[in-house]
Amino acid sequence: MxxxxxxxxxxxxxxxxxxxxxxxxxxxxxxxxxxxxxxxxxxxxxxxxxxxxxxxxxxxxxxxxxxxxxxxxxxxxxxxxxxxxxxxxxxxxxxxxxxxxxxxSTPPVELTWALILGLARGLVAESNALRSGGPWQSTVGADLHGRRLGLLGLGKIGSRVARVGLAFGMEVTAWSQNLTEERAREAGVRLAASKEDLLASSDFVSVHLALSDRTRGLLGAAELALLKPTAYLVNTSRAAIVDQDALLAALHEGRIAGAGVDVFDTEPLPAGHPMRTAPRLLATPHLGYVxxxxxxxxxxxxxxxxxxxxxxxxxxxxx
CATH class of the missing domain: 3.40.50.720 (NAD(P)-binding Rossmann-like Domain)
Structure with missing residues (x-):
C-alpha cells in the first residue's frame, strides 16, 4: 500500500x-x-x-x-x-x-521592481484606461533617476534591489537595526542616520526585513506620517512589518502617493478585505516567490x- x-x-x-x-x-x-x-x-x-x-x-x-x-x-x-x-x-x-x-532570492527582487515601476508609471490605471476606451494619458509618471530609494533591510534581497536602483541612477540609502556603515558601503549605498531619516527623505521605500519581534509593527501610523506625500511604499517582505490599518488610512487620505503590496495579514485575501479596494494601491497575491x-x-x-x-x-x- x-x-x-x-x-x-x-x-x-x-x-x-x-x-x-x-x-x-x-x-x-x-x-x-x-x-x-x-x-x-x-x-x-x-x-x-x-x-x-x-x-x-x-x-x-x-x-x-x-x-x-x-x-x-x-x-x-x-x-x-x-x-x-x-x-x-x-x-x-x-x-x-x-x-x-x-x-x-531572485523572484522577490524582480517583483519588487515590478511594483516600483508599476507604481511610478501608473501602469495599471493607464492599461485599464486604454483597454476600456478611457482617457489617453491620465497620469504623469514619477521619475526614478535622481530620486532616493530607501531600503529597510540590506540582506540578500535588499542588496540586490539596491543594485538595480543604482543602475537606474537612483540615490540608495538603507537602514536596519544591525546595519553597519561598512556593510552599506560594500553594497554601494549610504547608511541612513535612522529609520526616521530614511522614511522622511526617500521617494520610494521598500521593505526587505525578516519578521521578528523587533520588526513586527515597525511601520505604524507615526512612521508612515513621516513619508512625503509624493512617496511610495513597497512591501514584498511580511505583512506584519507594516501596520495594515495605518497603511489603509494613509492611502485613503492621500497622505502618500501610493503603495505596492504583495503580502497580507490573511492569505489568501478574503473577498471583502479592504486591501482589495483601497485607492492608490498596487496589490499582488503574494507572487514574490512564484x-x-x-x-x-x-x-x-x-x-x-x-x-x-x-x-x-x-x-x-x-x-
Whole structure:
C-alpha cells in the first residue's frame, strides 16, 4: 500500500508540472489541494489520511494542536529553509520529520521592481484606461533617476534591489537595526542616520526585513506620517512589518502617493478585505516567490526530500 502525500495550496497545479514524481510513484500517492483551508478543523480533515505533507512557504501554520490531530503524519516538507509557523518541538514529539528546500532570492527582487515601476508609471490605471476606451494619458509618471530609494533591510534581497536602483541612477540609502556603515558601503549605498531619516527623505521605500519581534509593527501610523506625500511604499517582505490599518488610512487620505503590496495579514485575501479596494494601491497575491525556477526547486527538492526520507536518510532537515 502506497503512502499518501498531500500538497497544500497548489493553486496553479504546479506541484506535478514542475517536478518528476515518478521517482517515488511506486511508494507514494500524490494528492494536490488547490484550495486553501481557512481553519484547523478543515485542514485536519483534509490531511487525516496523509503520511506526508508538502506545504508552501509560511501560509499554513502547523502548531502542536494540529500535529496532535494528524496521527498518520510522518514527514512534513516546507518550501524554503526557514519557516516560522511550524512548531518543531511538537513535530519531534509526534515523530514527524521536517525538511525544507532551497529558495531563490531572485523572484522577490524582480517583483519588487515590478511594483516600483508599476507604481511610478501608473501602469495599471493607464492599461485599464486604454483597454476600456478611457482617457489617453491620465497620469504623469514619477521619475526614478535622481530620486532616493530607501531600503529597510540590506540582506540578500535588499542588496540586490539596491543594485538595480543604482543602475537606474537612483540615490540608495538603507537602514536596519544591525546595519553597519561598512556593510552599506560594500553594497554601494549610504547608511541612513535612522529609520526616521530614511522614511522622511526617500521617494520610494521598500521593505526587505525578516519578521521578528523587533520588526513586527515597525511601520505604524507615526512612521508612515513621516513619508512625503509624493512617496511610495513597497512591501514584498511580511505583512506584519507594516501596520495594515495605518497603511489603509494613509492611502485613503492621500497622505502618500501610493503603495505596492504583495503580502497580507490573511492569505489568501478574503473577498471583502479592504486591501482589495483601497485607492492608490498596487496589490499582488503574494507572487514574490512564484516563478518557474522557484517552483522547479521547491517541488523538485520536495521529491528529493521524500525519496531520502523513504531511504531512511532525511536531507535538508529543519530547523
Amino acid at each position: 502506497r503512502l499518501r502525500c498531500a500538497v497544500l495550496d497548489d493553486f496553479q497545479h504546479a506541484a506535478t508540472e514542475f517536478a518528476d514524481w515518478s521517482r517515488v510513484a511506486d511508494r507514494v500517492e500524490v494528492v494536490t489541494h488547490p484550495r486553501h483551508y481557512d481553519d484547523e478543523d478543515a485542514l485536519a480533515a483534509a490531511l487525516a489520511d496523509a503520511d506526508i505533507v508538502v506545504t508552501l512557504r509560511e501560509r499554513v501554520a502547523f502548531p502542536a494542536s494540529l500535529f496532535a490531530r494528524l496521527p498518520k503524519l510522518r514527514l512534513l516538507v516546507a518550501s524554503g529553509m526557514r519557516n516560522s509557523v511550524i512548531d518543531y518541538a511538537a513535530a519531534e514529539a509526534h515523530g514527524v520529520t521536517v525538511c525544507g528546500t532551497a529558495s531563490s 516563478s518557474r525556477a522557484n517552483y522547479t526547486t521547491y517541488y523538485g527538492q520536495a521529491v528529493e526530500d521524500i525519496e531520502a526520507w523513504l531511504a531512511g536518510s532525511p536531507v535538508r532537515r529543519l530547523p
